[in-house]
Amino acid sequence: MATSVTTLKPTKKKTTKRKKRNTKKKLVIVESPAKAKTISKYLGRTYNVIASKGHIRDLPKSRMGVDISDDYKPDYISIRGKGDTIKMLKAEAKKSKEIFLASDPDREGEAIAWHVAHVLNLDVTDKNRVTFNEITKDTVKDAFKHPRTIDMNLVNAQQARRIVDRLVGYSISPILWKKVKKGLSAGRVQSVALWIVIQREREIKAFNPEEYWTIDSVFKKGRSKFKASFHGLNGKKKKLSSNEDVQDILKRLDPKGDFKINEVKKREKKRQPPLPFTTSTMQQDANKKLHYKTGRTMMAAQQLYEGINVGKEGSQGLITYMRTDSTRISSIAKHEAAEFLHKEYGPEYAANHPKKGKLPEGSQDAHEAVRPTSAFRTPKSIEKYLTKDQFRLYSLIWSRFIASQMTPAVVDTETVTIEQNGVDYRANGSKMKFEGYLKVYSAGKEKDNILPELKKDDVVKLDTNNPDQHFTQPPARYTEAALIKTLEENGVGRPSTYAPTLMTIQKRYYVRLDARRFVPTELGEIVNTLIEEYFPDIVNVDFTADIEGKLDEIEEEKRKWVAVVNQFYQPFSKEVTYAEKEMEDVQIKEPLAGFDCEICGSPMVVKMGKYGKFFACSRFPDCRNTQTIVKEIGVSCPKCHEGQVIERKTKRKRIFYGCSRYPECDFVSWDKPIGRDCPKCGHFLVNKKVRGGWQVVCPEGDYEEDVIK
Numbered sequence: 001m002a003t004s005v006t007t008l009k010p011t012k013k014k015t016t017k018r019k020k021r022n023t024k025k026k027l028v029i030v031e032s033p034a035k036a037k038t039i040s041k042y043l044g045r046t047y048n049v050i051a052s053k054g055h056i057r058d059l060p061k062s063r064m065g066v067d068i069s070d071d072y073k074p075d076y077i078s079i080r081g082k083g084d085t086i087k088m089l090k091a092e093a094k095k096s097k098e099i100f101l102a103s104d105p106d107r108e109g110e111a112i113a114w115h116v117a118h119v120l121n122l123d124v125t126d127k128n129r130v131t132f133n134e135i136t137k138d139t140v141k142d143a144f145k146h147p148r149t150i151d152m153n154l155v156n157a158q159q160a161r162r163i164v165d166r167l168v169g170y171s172i173s174p175i176l177w178k179k180v181k182k183g184l185s186a187g188r189v190q191s192v193a194l195w196i197v198i199q200r201e202r203e204i205k206a207f208n209p210e211e212y213w214t215i216d217s218v219f220k221k222g223r224s225k226f227k228a229s230f231h232g233l234n235g236k237k238k239k240l241s242s243n244e245d246v247q248d249i250l251k252r253l254d255p256k257g258d259f260k261i262n263e264v265k266k267r268e269k270k271r272q273p274p275l276p277f278t279t280s281t282m283q284q285d286a287n288k289k290l291h292y293k294t295g296r297t298m299m300a301a302q303q304l305y306e307g308i309n310v311g312k313e314g315s316q317g318l319i320t321y322m323r324t325d326s327t328r329i330s331s332i333a334k335h336e337a338a339e340f341l342h343k344e345y346g347p348e349y350a351a352n353h354p355k356k357g358k359l360p361e362g363s364q365d366a367h368e369a370v371r372p373t374s375a376f377r378t379p380k381s382i383e384k385y386l387t388k389d390q391f392r393l394y395s396l397i398w399s400r401f402i403a404s405q406m407t408p409a410v411v412d413t414e415t416v417t418i419e420q421n422g423v424d425y426r427a428n429g430s431k432m433k434f435e436g437y438l439k440v441y442s443a444g445k446e447k448d449n450i451l452p453e454l455k456k457d458d459v460v461k462l463d464t465n466n467p468d469q470h471f472t473q474p475p476a477r478y479t480e481a482a483l484i485k486t487l488e489e490n491g492v493g494r495p496s497t498y499a500p501t502l503m504t505i506q507k508r509y510y511v512r513l514d515a516r517r518f519v520p521t522e523l524g525e526i527v528n529t530l531i532e533e534y535f536p537d538i539v540n541v542d543f544t545a546d547i548e549g550k551l552d553e554i555e556e557e558k559r560k561w562v563a564v565v566n567q568f569y570q571p572f573s574k575e576v577t578y579a580e581k582e583m584e585d586v587q588i589k590e591p592l593a594g595f596d597c598e599i600c601g602s603p604m605v606v607k608m609g610k611y612g613k614f615f616a617c618s619r620f621p622d623c624r625n626t627q628t629i630v631k632e633i634g635v636s637c638p639k640c641h642e643g644q645v646i647e648r649k650t651k652r653k654r655i656f657y658g659c660s661r662y663p664e665c666d667f668v669s670w671d672k673p674i675g676r677d678c679p680k681c682g683h684f685l686v687n688k689k690v691r692g693g694w695q696v697v698c699p700e701g702d703y704e705e706d707v708i709k
Helices: 033-043 085-096 107-119 137-143 152-179 187-205 242-252 280-289 292-306 332-346 379-387 388-404 480-489 498-507 523-533 541-555 562-582
Strands: 025-030 048-052 096-101 210-221 224-233 258-271 410-418 421-432 459-471 510-513 518-520 592-596 602-607 612-617 631-636 644-649 655-659 672-677 684-690 692-697
Touching: 025 033, 025 085, 025 379, 033 048, 033 096, 033 137, 033 292, 048 085, 048 242, 048 379, 085 096, 107 152, 107 612, 152 187, 152 523, 152 562, 152 672, 187 480, 187 498, 187 523, 210 242, 210 421, 224 410, 242 459, 242 523, 242 655, 258 421, 258 523, 280 292, 280 480, 280 498, 292 388, 332 388, 480 498, 498 510, 518 523, 523 562, 541 562
Parallel strands: 025 048, 025 096
Antiparallel strands: 210 224, 210 459, 224 421, 258 410, 258 459, 410 421, 510 518, 592 602, 602 612, 631 644, 644 655, 672 684, 684 692
């Protein structure tokens, strides 16, 4: 009997289908990759943070791009080179469940958000705009709980500025190209900055020095000596205008006789702490103390704001937003600073009611001052994570903020009047009683000047009497710090415009820096003269400041942007038409170089280029021979002894010294060789800049000579 075999089928395990989780993330768009990286760490995995890398739309470079007949309608186009970025933004937007625009909290940042919204077809009435004044975890997370709509008042204010500047630049520049030289430009704020520099140069040239004299003396009381200076006659101050005036004073004196102490005034003087930084004061202080150009300062500040990896804390925004004209400090920051000061220095250093600053007219108070995001994050604690520029600027910002929350410094001062035969001398003494804010922030070392114990009717002796002739000095040329201060005081420009304005007038070679001070070039003088004559309003400080005020009113919804632009353009367009007809061609004379072209034999001339002067053939463009201008210093090369040492410049315009036979001889030195050798080791000596002047030193040994002032 056959048996049948049955095969058992394996039983399938029941599988429960899991619902696919919604993997769509919330998209956050910021300007820079560094900012995106920092914010991404705070928001977590449910957010995707990407960067637009600045503006993605702007007016075209090749044409005006403003339709004057249609209410100044701007023709925005995608910025060249931003195609891949725009594609990436659109692709990421498609697969996101929600989109937030988190560009910087100012007009420029609002405009970037608006342009991104336009490209991505976002509704500007949606609450998709997020802003924060500092990039810290708590601040960023809190900002995303309170999104708002795009502020069209801010956008319109920025749009009005952009259009007015375009109308000025693209109307005047072509006239300058035609009448003077190709490649020139004129701008609304840069023209005022150039005019201010040239006005100062005119003051210097017109200055007539006046003679004046001083008498500085040394007196003795017992073994103690102290300094005093001539003050006046019979209790009244007197100016010494000539040597005759000095001799009249000296004839009254008995140098070996007694001098009487007529008056001793002692008082306590308080030095108030400075306010925290605005953009302008930060740029000024960095220029004065660190010798940083405004562009360099703003680059380091941007990096500190956007976030830096500081070890265990991860990526942190180290300062608040760096474009501000406010000195306001949040209550949280004040409380933390007070806590830090109590802990580190003691309660006597913490101010109960820190000084408040008054906002300049037209300033905005939307942001806080520039300050560290944490008072407890001292410069020393994070130095190893920062570059040299970042560390030095952060130290400046941190110390200024901490100082602003401290008590005043207290100084005991003493003024002593010394008299003989009606001739009065004054001696001033001072002694620090309490450091206060100077413990963390000082312009320099505060030196005590302690006088010996003096009281009324005491008698002292004259040790030396030193009359000295002086002449009044002309006003100083502007440093970057001084020019920024002047622009700010006159209401010209805003925090975001100072750095690009100063950069432009240097780039166009309208001014050059000499010993860190602005000197107008011949080209700058020509351009300024033409603008003064044909476009007087453009270089009128009050007119430019008035436009800035109207831009602020657009932001505050007090004015319509089209009306502001039209009010400016109607009279300006008449000036443009007049200048096109009446402005004469300007011939810039090119001085002869003093030698002939080695290619064609024609005279060589000195031309002005993008990076300064150079030699070129006078037959250009038929002959294109050019040579760099080299400056010999009159010293033979210490290495090969055949070539001459010449002055050269790096790409960053820093001067160094090299051999004229380069590349055959590779001698190079940052310091200027003087043509003598060290008497100790035989190495060539150099002239090195030191505090107080110049000093001849040996780079390899310990030989040095006296400092020359």
